[in-house]
Amino acid sequence: MLTIGCSLLTKKDSALMRFNHSRSLALWPVSEAMADIVTSALRIGAKTNGAMDITVGPLVNLWGFGPERQPLHIPTQVQIDAAKAKTGLQHLQVIDRAGHQFLQKDLPDLYVDLSTVGEGYAADHLARLMEQEGIARYLVSVGGALSSRGMNAQGQPWRVAIQKPTDRGKRGTSDCGYQRAWHQYLRQLPQLL
Secondary structure, eight states, rough: OOOOOOOTTOOOHHHHHHHHHHOOOEEEEOHHHHHHHHHHHHEEEEEEESSSOOOOOOHHTTTTTTTSOOOOOOOOHHHHHHHHHTGGGGGEEEEEEEETTEEEEESSSSOOTTTTTTHHHHHHHHHHHHHHHHOOOOOETTTTTEESSOOTSSOOOOOOSSSSSSSOOOOSEEEEOOOHHHHHHHHEEEOOO
């Protein structure tokens, strides 16, 4: 059973939030599912040369898009540089010790943000469970991540709508994800950032 709650990033007593708020550099016990998500994210981060980086939490929080929504203002370059100094995939490890999973950081202020991968991981996991149970038609939605198989009850392809889409590109059939950050923005007169 998948033991990752939907409020993983915002629930103050979740293993991830306790890890993020701890300044300890010791091994931090996590569930197998959490270790799997972080391992996958680290692998993707390495393959993208850091373009997908789950340690950008300090920057996400600085700009007011994290779980502790701060008053929105444009950070100074000094603040941005200070936040960047607390990031980097090389500062995070997943460690397996005799079947027990741990996270370890080597920067006390490292803050892991799984918002880019957590929902997709959960949707993919649910899709695998449905297929294992022999379910041939489904549409799974976990936050902004979708996974589908087969046709809907009317024998038609699944239709997914995105509120106020900005790109009216081609339609296709595949797993997809969308970030809901499009409705979060920073307004700094006279421009929208």
